[in-house]
Amino acid sequence: MRIAVTGSIATDHLMVFPGRFAEQLLPEQLAHVSLSFLVDGLEIRRGGVAANIAFGLGGFGLSPLLVAAVGTDFAEYEVWLKEHGVDTSGVRVCAQRQTARFMCITDQDANQIAAFYAGAMAESREIDLRVLLAGTERPGLVLISPDDPAAMLRHTAECRELGIPFAADPSQQLARLDGDQVRDLVDGATWLFTNEYEAALLMERTGWSRDEVLAAVGTWVTTLGEKGVRVEHAGQPSLTVPAVPDVATADPTGVGDAFRAGFLAAVSHRVPLEPAARLGCALASVVLGSVGSQSHEVDPAHLSTVVERAYGPGAARPLAPVLGEPA
Template identity: 70%
Template sequence: MRIAVTGSIATDHLMAFPGRFVDQLLPDQLEHVSLSFLVDTLQVRRGGVAANIAYGLGGLRLDPLLAGAVGPDFAEYEVWLKEHGVDTGPVYVSAEHQTARFMCITDQDSNQIASFYAGAMAESGRIDLRTVHARTPLDLILVSPNDPAAMVRHTEQARELGIPFAADPSQQLARLSGAQVRSLVTGARWLFTNEYESALLRERAEWSHADVLDRVGTWVTTLGGQGVRIESKGKAPVTVAAVPDVHAEDPTGVGDAFRSGFLAAVSWGLPLETAAQLGCAISALVLATVGSQAYEIQPELLLATVSAVYGDQAAGLLEPRLGRLT
């Protein structure tokens, strides 16, 4: 399966606050918040949702295409992605703006406060997926957080081309209108959200839970430490537990890693439960590192984790595919 991953490509500035955000918030002063956090560390890492997902897919030898907009400062990052199996041919290079910046503070409870500077990402709408598809026939288009107009355009192009698409609006739900959310979700083969985003999506779209399931093939909701829930209309939900006892260094990119593992396993024709198990195992690798692309796919380690957490049968389903990566 050839997957095009559309969305953000960014440089992450990751900071760690040794306290708890909740302790700094005064309930009777929430209308006048003015806070500054003295952080202990600053890590500058490669990131962006689309780049993170493509990195994971590349490590699993899926040869993904990355379709996002960057600035002239992208050269070194591009080399890194190519070295890790990502086709950067569809990437658009802006002559005017730098690559996007993600600035995030994480507290001791793994809560995060972040801001995002779009930069070149605002030009993502200039990428034409019809041209990409003509060069390299696509089997799936993943529409992840990006410039809102670009997200809508790429979803519409997927429909026009008759290519199945996955909707992953996540962080951009705060910026999307109800009409845009409905457009991005309707007809998606896969819908990805976390638990908070699932509620926000329903609020924005003015849909019930059942309304969402009426409009998508499968809805995958990540639940943090509780794992992941998989739902399809007319079927009983499937819940897969997270990998337990992982020392959390930094949660940035954990959801992106899950998507990589899940979509890889789906492309291999494996059951959805197995796909979620692989996604959770790769998520654990990211959670234990600082930076969303600081991990390496190690087939033996992944199989050992899946076997220990989900059983030998689950590992047996994955072994023929992961075994080829060694």
């Protein structure tokens, strides 16, 4: 199954603070925060949620269609993505703006403070999926990941109009969306992706209970950090898959994107949910151990080994359509 990924493409500016943010925050002064952190290093990396997920899917040989808006500074990044199996024909190049920027400081407890400059991403609302997909191989799934809010709403509506299954991944943009917008993005999604905090925020924004969310979507996938991932479907017991244990944390940026890539790569091959979630956790562990969200290689043999070590002998066997037969 071919997957189209809509959302952000950005350059990541990643910094590390050797202390703890919590120790710098004074409870009685939280209404007047003015802090500057002296960081130990700066890494400038390729990023953006849609690009990260497409990079992962490309590593599995799925040739995902990337749909996003960028500036004229994208040329080198585009070559990189093409070299890693990503179809960039759905990327809109804007002459007047720079590609989006993500600026993030991570402390020694892996807490993060970040800022995001949209730049050219603001023009992604001009991309028409009906025109883009005319005369081309229609994807079996469109992932609507964080993007310009108007673009997310437009692409969701176009998926419904075209009859293409879609996955809702509002994540960071939940803070910018009102209840009606979140309900519109989620209702009818084949897949809904959140982390644990976003799950609570989504219910607060929509006014829906957990059961009402499950009634509105096909399957709800919630990443739980070091506790793994929870997969829920209306009328069925929830499934919890633990994270890969004992992974040294180098940089948490892009870990959730890696999970989505691994999970969807497995789902695209009709792998059952539990092994699909295990593959997502395995790829997430690889990214967690590297600096930058695209500095790793998608190595099927290594991922097979990670799955077997984390989940037991034979755990990689159901993933053979994605990874090949385990050694």
